[in-house]
Amino acid sequence: MVHVHNTNEELQLDNLKTEFFNDKILVSVKKNCGYRLLVPLLIHATINDIYRHVELYYKETNIPLNLYYLANNVRIFIPKTDISCRKFFNEHAIRPITPVQQPVVYELLLDLC
Numbered sequence: 001m002v003h004v005h006n007t008n009e010e011l012q013l014d015n016l017k018t019e020f021f022n023d024k025i026l027v028s029v030k031k032n033c034g035y036r037l038l039v040p041l042l043i044h045a046t047i048n049d050i051y052r053h054v055e056l057y058y059k060e061t062n063i064p065l066n067l068y069y070l071a072n073n074v075r076i077f078i079p080k081t082d083i084s085c086r087k088f089f090n091e092h093a094i095r096p097i098t099p100v101q102q103p104v105v106y107e108l109l110l111d112l113c
Contacts, residue, residue, distance in 0.1 A: 025085050026105040028097065029054055029067070031112050038105075047081045047088055054110065061112065068109040069094050075109060 024040040027050055031037075039053045047067075054065055068075040069092060081088075088094070089106055097107045 021103055026103060027085070028105050028107045029110050030107055031110050037110075041085060043086070045085050047078060047083055047085060050085065050108070051080050058112065063112075066111050068111065069107075070109065078108065 021040065023043055025043060025045060027039040027041060029037045029039055029050075037054070037057055039050060041049055041053070050067065051065070054067070058065060067078040069078060070076070071092070076092075078088075085106075094106055096104045098105045
């Protein structure tokens with residue numbers, strides 16, 4: 001049996017995948033064990049939105065989930081707030097972990113393993 005690909009549909013799907021990330025803030029949430037969860041957020045998302053996404057993903061966990069960022073190799077707690085992610089990242093000088101030519105991804109830490 002020969003499988004024929006519909007290249008037009010594949011092209012449309014590739015375009016959708018590319019467009020999906022164009023208007024998103026990408027946040028890599030890294031657990032203590034090194035596992036990462038990529039959280040795509042809308043441009044106007046807040047810190048609370050990151051928490052909601054992470055809490056939904058780890059809903060079986062019965063412990064409070066706390067996010068942190070690194071500043072001079074010190075973990076700093078991120079409280080739940082309605083401040084936009086962009087504003088928070090700028091105010092706290094949180095820089096992307098990706099090189100300039102790649103999509104922008106920020107890294108936060110999750111105290112969980």
